[in-house]
Amino acid sequence: MDTSAITAEWAMAEMIKNPSATKARFLTLTIPPMRGERIIQAAPSYASNASSPIQRKIRGNYIPKGSNVHVNVWAVARDPAVWKNPLEFRPERFLEENVDMKGHDFRLLSFGARRQACPGAHLGINLVTSMMNHLLHHFVWTPPQEAKPEKIDMSENPGLVTYMRTPVHAVATLHLPSDL
Numbered sequence: 001m002d003t004s005a006i007t008a009e010w011a012m013a014e015m016i017k018n019p020s021a022t023k024a025r026f027l028t029l030t031i032p033p034m035r036g037e038r039i040i041q042a043a044p045s046y047a048s049n050a051s052s053p054i055q056r057k058i059r060g061n062y063i064p065k066g067s068n069v070h071v072n073v074w075a076v077a078r079d080p081a082v083w084k085n086p087l088e089f090r091p092e093r094f095l096e097e098n099v100d101m102k103g104h105d106f107r108l109l110s111f112g113a114r115r116q117a118c119p120g121a122h123l124g125i126n127l128v129t130s131m132m133n134h135l136l137h138h139f140v141w142t143p144p145q146e147a148k149p150e151k152i153d154m155s156e157n158p159g160l161v162t163y164m165r166t167p168v169h170a171v172a173t174l175h176l177p178s179d180l
């Protein structure tokens with residue numbers, strides 16, 4: 001529940017902070033396309049790990065058996081060697097390149113990869129896309145009172161899922177019919 005909800009919250013914060021990107025049509029176009037393939041191609045087989053070699057080689061280094069290996073996907077997604085201007089909110093980047101975010105493109109591993117990848121990825125993508133489309137189609141979103149969009153606090157509150165340190169506050173104004 002939190003993963004989908006906070007993804008929508010972060011996305012709304014980015015959209016309010018970058019008003020030029022707040023066209024619902026634009027967002028619909030720029031969500032990376034879903035592909036038909038299944039995420040989990042084989043049932044997880046933890047038992048097979050028991051007979052795995054004592055050591056496995058990762059990028060030339062031997063990792064002792066039983067080690068916990070963490071892949072820092074947060075850092076990969078912000079690495080300028082991987083993404084041009086990674087901190088810039090520019091959803092068009094997903095139109096310019098073919099990026100599969102469901103575990104096949106290691107530049108963007110929002111849902112993990114391989115046998116422990118998120119089994120709810122399709123649902124999560126559909127939920128976030130639907131929430132964003134509805135919120136942006138029907139309302140114009142602005143920061144409350146005199147607050148400036150650029151002042152929205154984008155710092156993170158690390159945890160099992162990454163909440164916004166300061167939950168986003170925004171005022172919803174109905175689109176006039178002529179805007180629709």
Ligand code: HEM
Pocket residue numbers: 001003004007109110111112113115116117118119120121123124125128
């Ligand atoms: C935007 C939404 C979501 C994101 C970003 C997300 C992300 C993730 C990530 C990164 C993992 C861990 C992968 C790993 O261990 O390497 C995961 C696992 C998991 N997710 Fe999601 N998820 C989302 C939505 C959902 C939804 C909607 C469901 C279920 C209805 C779900 C169910 C699960 C389950 C059961 C696991 C554990 C899989 C396992 O360890 O075998 N997720 N998710």
